[in-house]
Amino acid sequence: MRRRLVLGAVLALGVLSMAARAAQLAPVKPSAAAIDVEKLAGNLFVLRAPGSGGATAVFVMGNGVMLVDTKVSGWGPSMLETIKTLTDKPVTTIVNTHTHFDHVNGNPEYPGTVEIVTHANTKTYMEQWNPVYGINVGDNPSPFKASGGRGLPTRTFTDRLTLGGGAESVDLYYYGRAHTGGDTYVVFRNARVLHAGDTFPNKNAPIMDRNNGGSGVAYADTLAKAAATPNVDRVITGHSTTVSVAELKEYSDFIREWVAYVQAGKKAGRTVDEVVSAWKIPDRFKGYTPVQPGMGNWRPNAQVIWDETQ
Ligand SMILES: [Zn+2]
Structure with missing residues (x-):
């Protein structure tokens, strides 16, 4: 189980080198046996599988x-099979943290009666189906075109929305632009757990998807607000392990430093490539993945920050 988790983390979208990314995007046959179940509370679980997309x-x-x-597409039946081992209850609600294919493509594979909740901007991006900035995911058609619109959001919010009630309260927050322009933070209030989606890829470079409203300059402020969300101890990352809220706070400091570094490089008259290749992660950020050969997501990040900086 542990090995699978580590592999899943290593193969997470956009987290490592081009080679790892290519491996992650290679077709993986969905199966319930490949799905790892992490129990965070009596009624809260995280399901991950290599090559399946986000947590x-x-x-x-x-x-x-x-x-x-x-x-991603194709995992719905295996997910339902796994969910059946946890409860007899039907899936009634889907929340998508953001628009990317590896977080939303499964939507049409659930019953048409399911309520699908996203930020209002995410609904727009899901309808537009813009390519993800900075990474090549190959042929990536909209699953909602094929489904005739089934799986698109049926309910949206702009700042905050609470679903359920009492011990089952789930709070949705929008704190501004970061990974996309519609990133939703989902808080399971009773379990004190926050799902941060891909705004928090763990100790690594994020994706700043400006094609879908993402921003470099706004990113750290958005994360800092998320880290200050009430009723949170633990954080589910988009593709990596479950970590502490202190690590989310640290990540906001890390992004702030990275953005300031790129902006200083631009003001000093250097080029984007010079700035990226000279980036040394400060010592106080332990365990962060340095710039890879080919520069991974750092290069497109730097371009986004660069172009947002006067
Ligand atoms: Zn994403």
């Missing part, structure tokens, strides 16, 4: 099951 939170309520993110 899915499974929240079991009195009347049904809420999912946060639905992975």
